[in-house]
Amino acid sequence: MPTEILMPALSPTMEEGTLAKWLVKEGDTVQSGDLLAEIETDKATMEFEAVDEGVIGKILVPEGTEGVQVNTAIAVLLEEGESADDIGSAGSGAGSAAPAPKAEAKDDSAPAKAEAPVSESKAPAAPKKDGERIFASPLARRIAADKGLDLSQIEGSGPKGRIVKADVIDAKASDTPAKSAAPAPASAQAQAQTGAMPTGPATETVLKMYADRDFEEVKLDGMRKTIAARLTEAKQTIPHFYLRRDIKLDALLKLRGEMNKGLESRGVKLSVNDYIIKACANALQAVPDANAVWAGDRILKLKPSDVAVAVAIEGGLFTPVIRDADKKSLSALSAEMKDLASRARDRKLAPQEYQGGSFAISNLGMFGIDNFDAVINPPHGAILAVGAGVKKPVVGADGQVEVATVMSVTLSVDHRVIDGALGAEVLKVIVDQLENPLAMLA
Numbered sequence: 069m070p071t072e073i074l075m076p077a078l079s080p081t082m083e084e085g086t087l088a089k090w091l092v093k094e095g096d097t098v099q100s101g102d103l104l105a106e107i108e109t110d111k112a113t114m115e116f117e118a119v120d121e122g123v124i125g126k127i128l129v130p131e132g133t134e135g136v137q138v139n140t141a142i143a144v145l146l147e148e149g150e151s152a153d154d155i156g157s158a159g160s161g162a163g164s165a166a167p168a169p170k171a172e173a174k175d176d177s178a179p180a181k182a183e184a185p186v187s188e189s190k191a192p193a194a195p196k197k198d199g200e201r202i203f204a205s206p207l208a209r210r211i212a213a214d215k216g217l218d219l220s221q222i223e224g225s226g227p228k229g230r231i232v233k234a235d236v237i238d239a240k241a242s243d244t245p246a247k248s249a250a251p252a253p254a255s256a257q258a259q260a261q262t263g264a265m266p267t268g269p270a271t272e273t274v275l276k277m278y279a280d281r282d283f284e285e286v287k288l289d290g291m292r293k294t295i296a297a298r299l300t301e302a303k304q305t306i307p308h309f310y311l312r313r314d315i316k317l318d319a320l321l322k323l324r325g326e327m328n329k330g331l332e333s334r335g336v337k338l339s340v341n342d343y344i345i346k347a348c349a350n351a352l353q354a355v356p357d358a359n360a361v362w363a364g365d366r367i368l369k370l371k372p373s374d375v376a377v378a379v380a381i382e383g384g385l386f387t388p389v390i391r392d393a394d395k396k397s398l399s400a401l402s403a404e405m406k407d408l409a410s411r412a413r414d415r416k417l418a419p420q421e422y423q424g425g426s427f428a429i430s431n432l433g434m435f436g437i438d439n440f441d442a443v444i445n446p447p448h449g450a451i452l453a454v455g456a457g458v459k460k461p462v463v464g465a466d467g468q469v470e471v472a473t474v475m476s477v478t479l480s481v482d483h484r485v486i487d488g489a490l491g492a493e494v495l496k497v498i499v500d501q502l503e504n505p506l507a508m509l510a
Contacts, residue, residue: 070125070150072141078107078114079419085109086134086290087142096124104143105131110290112415122147139203204231211236291384299443306362306444307483311495317457317473320505331399341377341431342402344454346508347501348427349373349393351494358494360485361426361447367485368447376425376445377405379412386412387445389425398508429454439476449485452498453478475502 075085086108092098098118105116125146129136136142202219204212208231212219215236222239224231269277288296320343328337352359352373360369373394376387388408393401411417426449430442433456442453455476462472477498481491501508 071120071122071145071147073104073118073143073145075129075136075138075140075142076107076116077138078109078116079423082109082138084135084137087129087131087136088113090127090131091115092124094124094127098122098124098145108290109419110294112417112419114418118145120145123150125150202231203229208233208236212239215239289383295384298446302443302446306446308441308444308480309483309488309491310441311479311481311488311491312439313477313479313495313499315475315477315499315502316462317475317502320502321457321473323505327398334399336399336402338398338402340433340457341429341454342398342405343502343505343508344429344431344452344498345375345377345390345393345401345405346396346398347498348429348452349375349390350501350508351497352427353394354497355490355494358449358486358490359426360449362449362482362485363447370426373427374425376422376428376448377408378428378430378442379409381413381415386417386422387425387428388412388417388422391424427451433457433475439478441478442480444480444482448482450479450481450491450494453480 075087077083078085087105088108089106091103091105098104099121100118102118103115104118107114107116122145125144127143129140129142204219204224209219211217211233212222212231217236217239219231219236222231222235223229225235317340320340324338324340324343331338350373352370352375356369356371359371359373360367372392374389374391375393376389379386379388388405390396390401390404390408396404408417408421412422428442428445428448428451430451431454432440433454435456437455438458439455440453442451444451455478457473457475459471460474461469462474464470477495479491479495479498481488486494
């Protein structure tokens with residue numbers, strides 16, 4: 069019997085993707101491990117391998133199709149002795165079971181007729197019934213949240229019983245248990261989980277405001293949508309507070325110059341950012357209670373120092389994670405960071421390379437920014453915003469005014485995870501490490 073090749077979930081959070089390119093064509097024979105296609109997620113373009121051998125009998129989803137839901141049939145694989153004539157009789161039917169991804173993707177950006185505009189915010193988390201996940205498209209979950217529908221009471225008409233847009237559009241609030249009797253969400257996070265967060269003016273409202281002006285509409289790609297959803301959620305649900313310090317860099321810059329001269333024969337050139345990564349990693353070990361993340365109804369305290377570093381790319385950013393950063397030498401950190409940044413710009417990072425960590429660094433000093441406040445990337449407990457090193461007059465230990473290179477940093481902290489005194493302790497260790505950089509080499 070022909071086998072459906074399904075759209076893979078290439079990361080734990082992936083629900084849909086773009087089928088960027090087919091690497092095979094109908095009639096090709098493939099073996100397990102052969103590359104079938106290139107799939108674009110919100111963060112990267114990844115290669116998809118065959119898990120079975122056979123002949124590509126039919127390609128159901130053309131390359132370039134956006135918004136293809138995970139577990140949607142994208143092609144049909146024929147086993148030995150089967151032909152294209154067998155495809156139409158394949159039970160639920162690979163050819164008939166595959167929804168039209170383009171139509172679904174198009175509907176995702178358009179308001180449903182005779183309904184209030186669908187929120188463009190992040191879809192509510194996948195619901196469960198009797199401990200089992202209820203499969204529903206992100207658009208269906210958003211519409212259900214807006215209409216107050218209980219997805220556990222709706223029967224899906226999509227592939228394998230998946231709830232799709234048409235199912236929730238046709239359903240009425242009265243068909244499901246009333247939600248008005250439920251207690252109001254106790255927190256902003258509860259509101260986020262039910263899709264109740266405000267998202268600003270509707271698309272139609274904004275378009276009317278600028279109807280008499282020239283403008284160009286820029287289509288949101290997966291990365292920009294994810295950034296918008298995650299950072300909106302972060303600012304609305306995370307109780308940020310901010311700690312600021314100035315750091316004198318003269319000793320660090322002197323040591324860096326000496327080390328780079330000694331490492332020149334090995335082709336290694338350390339950056340100030342390498343020292344900052346090391347200082348933050350050491351601080352998480354020195355203050356282990358701050359090496360933590362928020363996990364909904366609990367806090368997870370990590371033992372390794374896994375530090376994420378923001379890397380700007382065209383159209384967005386990545387935060388690749390350097391694992392066990394406290395155990396690595398400065399030259400090893402420098403080489404790993406250069407590799408991660410290069411592959412991030414080419415969108416070639418694997419999901420495990422940009423997920424995780426408990427602490428992040430965002431350095432805009434190289435762009436001449438003196439200071440700024442960064443938004444925490446959930447579930448991290450904190451992020452350090454790093455400004456430029458600028459020569460300033462300062463009062464020395466002897467009371468005399470002298471010129472020093474000063475860098476301003478701001479630590480944004482999640483108050484659910486880290487209290488004020490604990491955050492101040494972490495920042496103090498970071499400052500001490502950077503002002504006395506020889507300690508990093510001990």
